[in-house]
Amino acid sequence: MAQVATAAPLxxxxxxxxxxxxxxxxxNGSGKDIVFPWKDLEQLIQEPEEIGGSxxxxxxxxxxxxxxxxxxxxxxxxxRIREIIQESIDCLFNALEIDDELERESVMxxxxxxxxxxxxxxxxxxxxxDAICLIQTAVEGQIxxxxxxxxxxxxxxxxxxxxxxxxxxxxxxxxxxxxxESAGFDINAPLTGIELAL
Amino acid sequence: MRxxxxxxxxxxxxxxxxxxxxxxxxxxxxxxxxxxxxxxxELEMIEVSPDKAVFKIQDQGLQLKFSQKxxxxxxxxxxxxxxxxxEVTKEGIPLISDFLEIKSxxxxxxxxxxxxxxxxxxxxxxIVKNTGLLTVSGDKIKSFGDDLYxxxxxxxxxxxxxxxxxxxxxxxxxxxxxxxKPLKVDSSKFITDAVLIDVDYFxxxxxxxxxxxxxxxxxxxQKNLKYNLTKLIS
Numbered sequence: 001m002a003q004v005a006t007a008a009p010l011x012x013x014x015x016x017x018x019x020x021x022x023x024x025x026x027x028n029g030s031g032k033d034i035v036f037p038w039k040d041l042e043q044l045i046q047e048p049e050e051i052g053g054s055x056x057x058x059x060x061x062x063x064x065x066x067x068x069x070x071x072x073x074x075x076x077x078x079x080r081i082r083e084i085i086q087e088s089i090d091c092l093f094n095a096l097e098i099d100d101e102l103e104r105e106s107v108m109x110x111x112x113x114x115x116x117x118x119x120x121x122x123x124x125x126x127x128x129x130d131a132i133c134l135i136q137t138a139v140e141g142q143i144x145x146x147x148x149x150x151x152x153x154x155x156x157x158x159x160x161x162x163x164x165x166x167x168x169x170x171x172x173x174x175x176x177x178x179x180x181e182s183a184g185f186d187i188n189a190p191l192t193g194i195e196l197a198l
Numbered sequence: 199m200r201x202x203x204x205x206x207x208x209x210x211x212x213x214x215x216x217x218x219x220x221x222x223x224x225x226x227x228x229x230x231x232x233x234x235x236x237x238x239x240e241l242e243m244i245e246v247s248p249d250k251a252v253f254k255i256q257d258q259g260l261q262l263k264f265s266q267k268x269x270x271x272x273x274x275x276x277x278x279x280x281x282x283x284x285e286v287t288k289e290g291i292p293l294i295s296d297f298l299e300i301k302s303x304x305x306x307x308x309x310x311x312x313x314x315x316x317x318x319x320x321x322x323x324x325i326v327k328n329t330g331l332l333t334v335s336g337d338k339i340k341s342f343g344d345d346l347y348x349x350x351x352x353x354x355x356x357x358x359x360x361x362x363x364x365x366x367x368x369x370x371x372x373x374x375x376x377x378x379k380p381l382k383v384d385s386s387k388f389i390t391d392a393v394l395i396d397v398d399y400f401x402x403x404x405x406x407x408x409x410x411x412x413x414x415x416x417x418x419x420q421k422n423l424k425y426n427l428t429k430l431i432s
Contacts, residue, residue, distance in 0.1 A: 056302070057401055059409045061359045065421045073421060076414035124411075165408035167292065172408070 059166075078166050081121050081128075085163040088114040092156040101146060108147050111155075112139050124166065127173045131162055134176055138185035154183030200432045201325065203424050206312040206395065211280065212272040213287050213412065215303040217295075223266040226297040227251055230264070233293055238286065258282055264294050280416060287412035295407050302407065307400045308419045313369070314393040322368035322393045323349055329366065329431045359403055365396035366431060395431065397423060 063076045091111035098104040115136055122129035135158060158176045165172045181187055227246060234253065235241060244252040250265040259274035260282060269291050273283045316322040326332065326349040339346055350367035373388045399419045
């Protein structure tokens with residue numbers, strides 16, 4: 001186990017102040033470093049997010065503050081974004097269970113409201129910004145139409161991806177685009193009528 | 199005597215992430231260096247070898263080191279806001295991780311060395327002895343000598359996800375720096391006697407880069423310590 005290698009001034013009565021020595025943080029509490037279950041690099045690069053999923057820390061635990069008065073603590077952005085996304089996902093789950101079209105559309109209105117609340121977080125990550133814009137564009141393009149089941153499922157899939165990847169890379173963003181496009185959302189709606197000079 | 203959190207001086211703060219398979223270090227070291235220099239122009243290259251690359255901002259006491267197995271950032275006597283430290287971790291670690299194609303960390307550690315300045319070593323020793331974390335009865339002490347000196351307490355508190363290692367000790371040290379005449383060292387700000395409270399926060403499970411905001415993580419650890427550290431040691 002790589003244990004603490006502290007710099008000189010930290011212990012003893014007459015230690016010299018030596019600079020430039022490396023100080024590490026200590027072990028992980030298990031007596032050894034965590035060893036991932038994957039075997040080779042190829043496996044790691046292709047599907048890292050699916051490996052050892054059950055052994056990962058959730059953001060709710062990572063950013064948890066044990067404070068006497070919770071109201072005094074500003075919730076980290078990651079958790080606030082995840083909360084809003086979860087509200088949106090809950091709306092979609094509810095909508096999927098409603099047979100009455102009118103009632104379902106009113107739940108989807110609540111969903112739309114949640115999605116637009118994400119706008120304040122567009123500075124968190126460039127790809128997240130694009131994903132938020134993407135989903136808002138999809139929702140805006142849907143205003144005059146009724147949501148079909150496949151579209152609700154696609155929105156749910158995209159939001160679950162976003163929730164697990166707040167600081168997303170371009171690969172995840174592309175995946176979001178593909179899911180929405182293949183569900184029939186008009187992602188290019190804002191460009192309608194514009195002649196592009198190619 | 200009760201230690202007040204606001205009177206603790208951060209002598210050094212460290213944030214370290216560990217990972218497996220960072221082999222692209224050997225391919226991308228120069229590219230990483232170039233991108234990092236564009237962001238923080240004051241960074242000086244100290245050492246680059248197949249083992250590690252080390253950079254520093256001397257004025258700020260900030261050091262960034264990365265290799266095929268970890269990224270390590272430390273700062274000595276950071277300002278209370280930890281502005282630069284948080285900025286470099288928040289932007290630098292994802293940047294390096296992208297080049298190394300690292301998506302998960304096997305461990306994240308955030309270690310802070312606090313000093314509580316005392317008038318002398320005896321005062322520091324008394325504070326450590328009175329934390330309630332160390333109990334040695336007078337009888338036991340008398341079996342070996344007159345009094346207990348240089349107390350040091352080390353323990354770990356953890357759950358299945360995260361943990362803290364605490365190391366509390368009385369510290370006395372001298373500054374030993376030689377300069378050619380007629381130069382003299384101004385050691386007025388050097389703390390010789392203190393209680394050293396070394397706190398090492400660590401994760402015990404893998405953490406995805408895609409959900410990690412290092413500035414928020416540092417804030418979370420700081421808040422947890424602010425609310426709970428003095429309760430633990432008083």
